[in-house]
Amino acid sequence: MARGSRYQRYGGGDPLAPPVDIAEALDAIGEDVMAGYSPERALQEFLRRGGREGDGLDDLARRVAERRRELLQRHNLDGTLDEVKELLDKAVLEERKQLARDAMMDDADRAFREMRMDNLPSSPAAAVTELADYDWQSAEARAAYEEIKDLLGRELLDQRFAGMKQAMENATDEDRAAIQEMLSDLNELLEKHARGADTQQDFDDFMAKHGDFFPENPQNVEELVDALAQRAAAAQRMLNSMTPEQRQELMELSAQAFGSPALMDQLGRLDASLQGLRPGEDWSGSERFDGEEGLGLGDGTGALQDLADLDELADQLSQSYGGARLDDVDLDKLARQLGDQAAVDARRLQELEQALRRSGTLEKGFDGELRLTPKAMRQLGKALLRDVAQRMSGRQGQRDLRQAGAAGDLSGATRAWEFGDTEPWDIPRTITNAVLRTAGEAPGVSRLGAGAPRTSATGGVRLSIEDVEVQETEARTQAAVALLVDTSFSMAMDGRWVPMKRTALALHTLIGTRFRGDRLELIGFGRHAETMDIEHLTALDARWAKGTNLHHALLLANRHFRKHPTAQPVLLIVTDGEPTSHLEPDGQVYFAYPPHPLTIALAVRELDNSYRLGAQTTFFRLGDDPGLARFVDSMARRVDGKVINPEADDLGAAVVGSYLGSRGPRGAGGPSSYGDWFGGRGFWVG
Incomplete structure (x- = not known):
């Protein structure tokens, strides 16, 4: 059987970027260790600060906190109630206009209808309920009122199933019936699962019939419950975040969803099942929204889910719990909340941590504590020695010996010069290295003619420090x-x-x-x-x-x-x-x-x-x-x-x-x- 291929968006950053460089990290960790930090803490401090290539954990955590604060300060939870009030005002206005211009209407009937319009309750929920049996004279008014019921139904569904508000726009009676059937079958499946009586076949049959409603594509009942419970818990936290007046208005309006209380009955049954199956979800939390931009029920639930994701990311980025590792950071959530670059930075930190642990620079001792390995100490020492050499460069003075440039009998072997060497130069090897190094460069001034190695103005070969070789000796002054x-x-x-x-x-x-x-x-x-x-x-x-x-x-x-x-x-x-x-x-x-x-x-x-x-x-x-x-x-x-x-x-x-x-x-x-x-x-x- 031919195997299919699956494609998805690449999220790994620049595929041509060089591998992580642990040298910078090792230098920083070594500095902190010498300042008294444990290697484990020094590693964590470097990961918090980040390096030259990207943000560290502290920068990402700061952006997570800013994103959370922005959500709360920009939005409020009046969106659905404001939309209902706007549609209700439109319906009442259109009805008044129709009553005013209908010359054939009985005066007593007109007066009675106008009185009903004038004496509607100030509460949108109570007004919508009172007009449930009203015989609208204006087609535009009737359409606006029916849109209220449709909006409420779509918003309530969007609370539990993300994207349903848009999907059910201009829905037909058949679409609403399909929703009711899906909810009924879902509740039966979850209740059967709670009793431990369901099978994988029950789930497969349900998905075959209603799978289009679940783009998450769960593979079993547990995955289905996880996705639904997280959304339902966020919806409950949204209700908890409302004022008592807002909650009362919403509960009264919910009975008008799709013109029937049947939807609310099914959703209430669903919420009860999910709370029983996932009591560990946060069903009692709340947030305080102080902004000007109203959120509908579905969008508000999404905002509460975003806040939960941000809280989880903040905990992961803090690395303050026992056994914390950077692999714990959910890169998908980070990309969703802060953008792809944030996920790239976090992935780089993960790779750096793994590289440090794999490269032999950090190891756990018998006491379980992380420590720098001898290899790491050598690398750090070489870096410090390079710094010392830079500070010493240009200063006068050579290492003093009885026989300058010779520390013992020559062995006949040579090697590249390194800082601190006192052995005599091997002149033939040094000149040969310089000639070979410059042979591929553009021709310069040379007594040997065009194409010869580049030379100085006086005709000598130009030396570089990497050309120098010294003669090894058999013994040195100890x-x-x-x-x-x-x-x-x-x-x-x-x-x-x-x-x-x-x-x-x-x-x-x-x-x-x-x-x-x-x-x-x-x-x-x-x-x-x-x-x-x-x-x-x-x-x-x-x-x-x-x-x-x-x-x-x-x-x-x-x-x-x-x-x-x-x-x-x-x-x-x-x-x-x-x-x-x-x-x-x-x-x-x-x-x-x-x-x-x-x-x-x-x-x-x-x-x-x-x-x-x-x-x-x-x-x-x-x-x-x-x-x-x-x-x-x-x-x-x-x-x-x-x-x-x-x-x-x-x-x-x-x-x-x-x-x-x-x-x-x-x-x-x-x-x-x-x-x-x-x-x-x-x-x-x-």
């Missing part, structure tokens, strides 16, 4: 690096927490990718000190306990140096405060502010031990506290170290630069190296 970062409460209070973490991650990435022979120890020191892996440090929340235990941090750094006796010790200390705590002999922490002389003495003693181990020491002083400046200057002078006073944003470049410049033998650096990069803010001591 360094034991201790990065001591202040984790006291003042670092967080003064906005230095995230720059400190960015610096540590950038240095960790540089050493882990380009200087694998070096050994890095990350040491955080607040009231006490501890060694940390990079994942621990980047996820570390701000600590508000007072204390700066440089003594303990130096003890851990010296232990690291002693573990690697053949490596060049490099000591990097990032702090914004003087030492205010130290370790007692029994391992307890002593704290005092202003700093106790013993605290200072113990820190100085351990710094001297670092110096005796051959450590190249650099202090990165954050802030402009004069007391800290005097202390750091004297400490650096004592061990022939140096002091750099960078801005928070330049901290990463300062630390990486100092590492590159200090890794050689003690005293190899100088003012021409990385210490003087920051325009007078960094200076040499000793």
Whole structure:
């Protein structure tokens, strides 16, 4: 049997758009993680903000709220009553005109009829009821009155079956009879379903007979009940939203629908069945409409359905419930309420969330919490290192070694140059790369003639950074690096927490990718000190306990140096405060502010031990506290170290630069190296 094809409107946005780019998301998530957010919360915050390509959840939620407010402020629920009153006024006016010009009418009969017109109740519902037995003399008046009954019937049907008002316009008696038959059969089916006595065949027979009334094309009774109950509940909420006077008018008018109470009887029976089958629907809610534009019963019910959809979307976009995922967002409803672009933006966020979870950048640990994977940490570190490289670009100074440009015996292999490389260039390979790269460009000035590679005005090959290859070496100078970062409460209070973490991650990435022979120890020191892996440090929340235990941090750094006796010790200390705590002999922490002389003495003693181990020491002083400046200057002078006073944003470049410049033998650096990069803010001591 040949299989048919189904077509529908494409709703996926631009089919030629590139796949989602997780790099921007990863950078933002990493920033938030380093600021103290959990990875799960950082992911949710990025999804709320959105990226460069489209709106985030907060923007979509704001538009949903604006759409809801617009519906309530634009509309009111008087539409049907206003239409009835307008038709009634037309009927009465046309009848008066006919009575005035009918010369053959008995005067007493005319007077009686005019009296009935004059004494109609002010209530439209009561007036329509009173005129139910009136013998209209005007054909136009009779038509207007009959239109009232037709309008009421169509509006009541439109409340339960969307689009029925238009479909039943100019309906014949046969059309009305078909409606009555459908309602009767529907009620029998639902009542049978409520008893559990129905079968799929009962449903199929019903749809074969009345399927044209149900464009939703339900496949079973449950789907049929769902569609009908949602609409009926919205109709009930509309009634609940009316004033008592409006409800009373409508109930009295409903008896005149199609000129018979039979329709209301069938609809009442239908509503009772649906409420029993779907008690979980909102049958008791209400809204307050304050606008000028009147809504009929069908349109008003549609507006209440729209409001329910908007409330559901607001809940989905808030992602505030347990186990929330972006897959929960109903894209069809979002497109219906806010337009196709909103659905495209939401789909992009869904794809981004899925890509982040699938790409190996986020994983759940043993505790069930989401965390950044080592792969994500490497990606984030590379991004931070690129930022550091940009800040360092154009500054003078190279990594200091005894033999410039060579870090060991050549292995014969070459590779592309990367930031931080100190190996000598492979000149033949570099020139060849440049020639091959420019071979396809338009001919330029060349001594080789037309069609030769583009050259400079002097005839040389034009090099680009991607052309450079360096010679691999078998051995490199090894360094034991201790990065001591202040984790006291003042670092967080003064906005230095995230720059400190960015610096540590950038240095960790540089050493882990380009200087694998070096050994890095990350040491955080607040009231006490501890060694940390990079994942621990980047996820570390701000600590508000007072204390700066440089003594303990130096003890851990010296232990690291002693573990690697053949490596060049490099000591990097990032702090914004003087030492205010130290370790007692029994391992307890002593704290005092202003700093106790013993605290200072113990820190100085351990710094001297670092110096005796051959450590190249650099202090990165954050802030402009004069007391800290005097202390750091004297400490650096004592061990022939140096002091750099960078801005928070330049901290990463300062630390990486100092590492590159200090890794050689003690005293190899100088003012021409990385210490003087920051325009007078960094200076040499000793």
